[in-house]
Amino acid sequence: MLDIKFIRENSDAVKEALINRQAEADVDGLLELDLLRRAAITEAEELKTERNAASKKIGALMKEGNKAEAEAAKESVRTLGDRISVLDEQVREIDEKIRNIILYIPNLPSDTTPVGQTEEDNPILRSVGEKKTFDFEVKPHWDIAEELKLVDFERGAKITGSGFPVYMGQGAKLQRALISFMLDLHTSEHGYTEVEPPFVCNADSMTGTGQLPKFSEDMYHIADGELYLIPTAEVPLTNLYREEIIDVETPLKVAAYTPCFRREAGAAGRDNRGLLRLHQFDKVEMVNFVKPEESAEQHEILIGEAENVLQRLGLHYRVIELCTADLGFSAAKCYDIELWAPGVERWLEVSSVSNFGDYQARRARIRFRDENGKPQFVHTLNGSGVALPRLVVALLENNQNADGTVTLPEALRPYMSGLERLG
């Protein structure tokens, strides 16, 4: 959420940012409401001042037993009260309208975010490793997974629906191994506190991180109560400290494994075969809470932590930066990490590392005390560390052998009971 004061004083900058994002919002309408709101508040508060003084006087009159005068005073205060009720109601209505606009306004892109029209305009920042060459015909991961009985897509579709794969045998163990490997790396080397949060969150939490109200259609909603299946651990992790004043003298870093649930309406098709796009998938997520002046630097550290996962696994990846048109709703700046998958011959996004500035903190009221003891909004950042399915795709496709087996990276073997190859 943007600061209404900021919008008031920088409406041109906000409009320009919306254009760069190819987003729309009624900024002028918002400013008009803001004006009305402040006028109503000012009038209501003046009347309240009067009423408070009058009520105090009535108290004094009652005490000295001057009933007649007290009754007369009551009568006049009552009409004041009626007017105050009307104004308070007005303010409530205007607040509601303002909220309905401002909650739909995306974050301002950072000054350093490149302006662009489409994802084609996302600059590639760096590429690490190289494309492997094969002296046999490479298979796509769905063939490998089927032959080695790692994933059962059909039974997943039967028991739940398409996009809900069942991992079995070594495939299931690989999921568990990857989760443990990544969490161990982040907790023992990157300074994270491991968290196991709920996998469903309430509407306040979803609003705090920006999923609601705009993206309700992307989530699974539990009919019984206002609960949603989490689309990412970012939601419970960030909302851990919603409505709290926390200590961020050093960055507060939490990491969690959770399944993630996404409706992905209309996403089925050729481009999304196998494990490329799912309704339920596993992910390890990292969330940081930092002082505002540290968030840019922390963003670079965070992307490094995510990259470290891929380096340890020996995978070829590249880092791109999202341009204004491709930037997520709540993010001010975002890097994506993409893995090369030779079977499907595509770059696959496995991590999105974002700096949200104070956008989420303002929505979720997450603050810290500055050097003067005054509460200020923190900056939040998060990054996938990393998402499993496409990581598995890259591992299977890059490490496949002519004999149909798949070599496991050394870093994973301790988590696979010493196994060196799948199959």
Next chain:
RNA sequence: GGAGAGGUGGCAGAGUGGUCGAAUGCGCCGGUCUUGAAAACCGGAGAGCCGCAAGGUUCCGGGGGUUCGAAUCCCUCCCUCUCCGCCA
């Protein structure tokens, strides 16, 4: 799921219609004292909103109501605790 108790400032905990944004203790910040620290003593200190400011206003779990006036009375929702039931 049933019955009961309760939700007040960073924490503990008073307050049952007006002088209460709220006693007291702990913790915190500043000062005195001390070589330094502790102790003791003195002083300070909640958050949001409106306002250039002075200042005003709102907030005692959330929402609604009664009243001239609500932390205090009523309704409702949420949460916590205790006991019972059930259960991995």
